[in-house]
Amino acid sequence: MSSLLKNGWQWLALLAGSLVLTALLEWVSMPAARLLGPMIAGMAFGVSGAQLRLPRGSFALTQAIIGCMIARALSPAILDSISQDWASMLLVVATTVIAGGIVGWVMVKSGTLPGTTAAWGSSPGAAATMVALAEEFGADMQLVAFMQYLRVVIVVLSASLVSRLLLGAEPPHAPPAQMLPALAPLLQTLALIAAGAFIGRRLAIPGGALLLPMILGTVLHSTGVMEITLPAWLLAAAYAALGWHIGLGFTRRVFLHAFRAIPQLVLATLMLIALCGLSAWLLTHLLHIDPLTAYLATTPGGLDAVAIIAIGSRADISFVMAIQTLRLFAVIVTGPQIAKLLSRYA
Numbered sequence: 001m002s003s004l005l006k007n008g009w010q011w012l013a014l015l016a017g018s019l020v021l022t023a024l025l026e027w028v029s030m031p032a033a034r035l036l037g038p039m040i041a042g043m044a045f046g047v048s049g050a051q052l053r054l055p056r057g058s059f060a061l062t063q064a065i066i067g068c069m070i071a072r073a074l075s076p077a078i079l080d081s082i083s084q085d086w087a088s089m090l091l092v093v094a095t096t097v098i099a100g101g102i103v104g105w106v107m108v109k110s111g112t113l114p115g116t117t118a119a120w121g122s123s124p125g126a127a128a129t130m131v132a133l134a135e136e137f138g139a140d141m142q143l144v145a146f147m148q149y150l151r152v153v154i155v156v157l158s159a160s161l162v163s164r165l166l167l168g169a170e171p172p173h174a175p176p177a178q179m180l181p182a183l184a185p186l187l188q189t190l191a192l193i194a195a196g197a198f199i200g201r202r203l204a205i206p207g208g209a210l211l212l213p214m215i216l217g218t219v220l221h222s223t224g225v226m227e228i229t230l231p232a233w234l235l236a237a238a239y240a241a242l243g244w245h246i247g248l249g250f251t252r253r254v255f256l257h258a259f260r261a262i263p264q265l266v267l268a269t270l271m272l273i274a275l276c277g278l279s280a281w282l283l284t285h286l287l288h289i290d291p292l293t294a295y296l297a298t299t300p301g302g303l304d305a306v307a308i309i310a311i312g313s314r315a316d317i318s319f320v321m322a323i324q325t326l327r328l329f330a331v332i333v334t335g336p337q338i339a340k341l342l343s344r345y346a
Contacts, residue, residue, distance in 0.1 A: 007051070007052065010045070010050050010051075010052055011052065013045075014038075014041055014042065014045050014050070014052065014244070015240075017041040017044070017045075018037050018038040018041040018042075018240060018243070018244075019037070020037075021036070021037035021038075021040050021041055022034050022036075022037030022038070023037075024037075025037055030160055032156065032160050032239075032305070032308045032309045032312055034235075034236055034239040034240070034243075035156065035239045035242060035243045035305060035308050035309075036156065036157070036160060036243065037243065038239065038240040038241075038242075038243030038244050038247065039153065039156065039242075039243035039244070039246050039247045040243075040247065041243075041244075041247065042243055042244040042245075042246065042247020042248045042250075043153065043246075043247040043248075043250045044247075045247070045248065046247055046248040046249065046250040046251050046252070047250050047251070047252055047255050048252070049251075049252045050248075052244075052248055053248065054241060054244060054245055054248070057197070057201070058241055058245075059209075059241070059242075059245050060197040060198075060200060060201050060209035061193065061194075061197045061209075061241075062238045062241040062242050062245070062304075063197070063200070063209040063210035063304055064192075064193040064194070064196040064197040064200070064209050064210065064212075064213045065193055065230070065234060065235070065237075065238040066210055066238055066242070066304045066307055066308065067196060067209070067210040067211065067212065067213035067214035067217065068189060068192060068193055068196075068213045068214070068217050068228050068230060069230055069235065069238075069307070069308075069311065070210075070214045070217075070218075070307050070311070070317070070321060071213065071214050071215075071216075071217025071218040071220075071221055071228055072217070072221060072228040072230065073311050073317050085287055088283070088286045088287055089322065089323050089326055090326070091282070091286075092279045092282060092283055092297070092298060092323060093323065093326050093327045093330050094330070095275075095278070095279045095282065096124050096275075096276050096279050096298055096300065096327055096330075097124065097327070097330055097331060097334055097338075099124065099272055099275035099276055099278075099279070099300075100122045100123050100124040100272060100300070100331070100338070101119070101122075101338050101341075102275065103122040103268050103271050103272045103275070104118040104119045104121070104122035104123075104338070105118075106268070106271070107121075107122065107264065107268055110264070116339050117140045117143050117144055119335075119338050119339035119341075120144045120335065120339055121143060121144045121146075121147030121148060121265075122147065122268060122272060123148075123331050123335050123338070124151075124272060124276065124300035124327070124331060143257065143258055143261070145249065145254060146250070146254045146255070146257070146258040146265070147258075147265055147268075147269075149246055149249045149250060150250075150265055150266070150269060151269045151272065151300065152246055152305065153246060153247075153250075154266070154269050154270070154273070155269075155273065155299050155300055155305070155306075156246075156305045156309070158273060158299075159295070159296060159299050159305075159306065159309050160309060162292070162295055163292060163296075163309060163312075163313045163315075182229065185226065185227040185228070185229040186229045186231065188226045188227075188229075189226075189228050189229050189230065192213055192216065192217055192220075192226075192228075193213060195213075196208075196209055196210075196212040196213030196216070197209045197213075199212055200212050210303060210304055211325065214321075239308065242304055242305065242308075246305070272300055273299065273300065276298045276299055276300050277295070277298070279298040280294035280295045280297070280298040280299075281294070283297065283298065289316065289319065290314075290315075290316070292313060292314060292315050293315040293316040293319055293320060296309060296310045296313070296315050296320045297319060297320045297322075297323040297324065298323065303321075303324050303325070303328055306320065306324055307320075307321060307324075
């Protein structure tokens with residue numbers, strides 16, 4: 001009982017810290033403030049030794065909510081984008097995957113990490129999947145987890161800063177989410193969320209809890225079969241849960257395990273972001289799209305966090321999600337092969 005009470009107070013403190021940070025970030029008009037606030041608070045609590053973990057299955061529900069949020073903002077344009085520009089998209093996805101391999105090779109050559117660990121840790125996307133697969137291929141799962149979630153945090157922060165400071169992104173003029181929406185559309189949306197989370201987990205599809213509601217919701221919403229309704233309180237809960245999931249992954253044990261390599265890991269992450277930035281530059285010249293859309297489309301994950309930032313900016317959400325989705329599958333397919341190559345030849 002005392003342990004439960006202690007955790008209860010920790011959760012209240014985490015919630016309070018998240019609310020304060022979110023308010024500060026919204027005050028300076030930072031995109032995805034409702035994601036960044038809980039994420040930063042979660043990092044502080046995780047590294048300080050707080051034994052807090054979200055309930056099992058909550059991450060799948062969070063992904064399903066974000067999938068429905070994307071579906072509400074999308075139309076069949078995501079398929080049109082892929083069909084019309086598939087060659088350029090595949091080129092950009094390939095350069096992003098190669099960039100991850102280059103960063104992993106540099107880390108191995110510098111003696112920072114062994115080959116397999118460097119390969120899985122520098123893989124540009126699908127963080128949770130890479131961590132799950134890493135141990136099966138002989139990598140140090142703790143270091144891979146630290147590298148992947150460190151990258152996610154830096155990517156989220158940098159993408160938000162680029163959106164806010166460098167490119168002057170402004171939220172689109174969309175109607176605000178209702179606190180008490182119509183009951184029937186809300187129940188239909190909640191059913192889609194629950195089904196997507198359940199099926200995505202049961203089928204063990206990488207990112208399935210996000211992708212299934214996103215694809216099915218896009219079809220149903222764009223054809224008028226159902227109206228996706230996401231009240232403000234539900235979106236706020238999803239943002240907070242995702243932020244805590246990322247932040248609380250930085251436990252004291254993992255942090256101490258990777259402490260000596262932190263400067264090199266941060267440098268490697270920045271190198272990966274820079275190489276992906278070259279892919280963004282390539283996109284702007286090949287397809288003549290705006291720099292913000294190109295940056296968010298090529299930034300190395302995660303899919304859910306980038307979606308939140310893209311929807312809260314002036315980016316072309318259909319194009320961003322098309323490339324991010326293609327890259328997700330490319331990283332999962334090529335990950336084992338790149339890890340083997342690095343371990344053999346680096």
